[in-house]
Amino acid sequence: MILVKNVRLFPRTPDAPAVDVEITEGRFSRLSPAEDAAPGPTPNGTGTTPTGAEVIDGAGRILLPSLGDVHAHLDSNRMGQTFRPHTADGTLHGYIMNDRENWRGGERSVAVQAAFAIARIVASGGTRIRSHAQVDADCGLERFYGVRAALETVSERDYWSPYGDGDLLRRTWQLAFTNGFRADADIEGCLDIASRGGAQVMAGARPDGSALAADARFGLAVGAPADFMLVDADTVTSAIMDCPQDRDVFKEGRLIASGGELTGGPRLS
Template identity: 50%
Template structure:
């Protein structure tokens, strides 16, 4: 057993009382008022409280749930490399082709660069990642295999999923269906898609391919949907219909879903009802021009998670692997000021991503009372310790000195992943 002493659990006020958190078999097994009992000290082993428990000194720090990047592109990031000026023309096709022309010119292999990003994400407090990995006629399975190698190397400190992602389309390029099929056979957890109407210009064939592959392999679906307005509404309706017809509740995610930001309120509510009924989840990357209706999504009990998308890649110079900073961005782009709204952004960054990866949906319970994905007794002991006054101040200040725990074990501290797991 481990005892994390004298921590303030998800505090909403600066004077919130401290508690001791007991951990057994990787889960929170008890929460009690902080004890003044000093731990015994052993010359040869970890600190003990006299009954064989290892003691972690919380020193009054804030305990927050660990975070998750559930929309990453580990095969595209350029973090830690020499800065490269942006060269795309700004169109979706231009961004895709600029990435295609330049991804081989990095300073590290795909696996090594993905591993660098994984280490950075974990050190920021992330214990789960869902990464898209590009599969197309240019790269074949090279980028998918590099991402898989990096994630597999961190399997003991990270929960992860890989999406076989046809970023250059399915219909407009030959052989992509076969490549997606091969990636799913090699271990991809989900099959992706991208703008079936406006990019591939054949929504029926595109979505039929995605859902047929998912059904045949028994895998999930995660579709990028940049389509706005009527086009995006149409695609969301088609995705919901296929999800419901194939009884894939909890297995389908729509990333971005910009139509929910660019359509009339009545239409947005109608579409969210369809997604809720079908069991479709959503992810956002907190963009400036794509704020999702978070309160309505929560009202409909739709799982919503947060990701960084790319990190200093060929698409954009933004993103640094810090998931707490991305929670700040989610609050900022929404224009939130009230603590409860800002706290909800951290809930999305933590519990929301965990629910998506588990195929679950929110039940409206407070995070501190959720024994499956939150911080209640019974929940996984995946958490961050940092210096802050409250949850909101932690998000606003983003202190870099964080201790990150997975299953009750310290895996990162002071901005560094422990154990030397990064690939060179």
């Protein structure tokens, strides 16, 4: 069992009470009011209870569901490369041909660049990626196999658009901004779309009208997968507005990224 102590679960106000979160076999198994005394965490914020449960000190941070990029272009993204002016003519045919004419001019192989993008997405809080891979008469299966190779060892900038840096929390901000949202409830809804919405798309499920914190399949309720991130922020909305870079990202309750770097852990599905 894993015990995440002293976190505020999807808080809508700065004074939202802290809770302790138990995780069993990769799923949330119990939520309870936070206890004042932690069972001897070590300096790096972890420890064990007398019963042998692993303890993670949440240190009062907020717990948000992990995010998902369900329309990535891992085979043609240019994140981390020299910026290239966008040259498509604004039509669908133009976007396609711009990609086909320029993708081989990247500074990294498809596999290496896809791995770079995956690391950026995961470190930002993403635990789900569904990617396009171009297959045509020019490239054959080269780009498909490049993405597969990267997965075996995404909001992203590519030949279709100059927008995107792999940060899914910043993409959530972009969703709220482009829609002109100002009310907290509307901005929180953007994070719901970026997290639970992506999970539902990949599972072929439809929204059922439940609140994210009460959803035991795709949300943060007991029974849901323990895929989440810990962020130092006052509320859900403040996390989206500030996009703090120091995030701890967990997959099935195990730390997989911290401070913008991967730490290792289970493969993405």
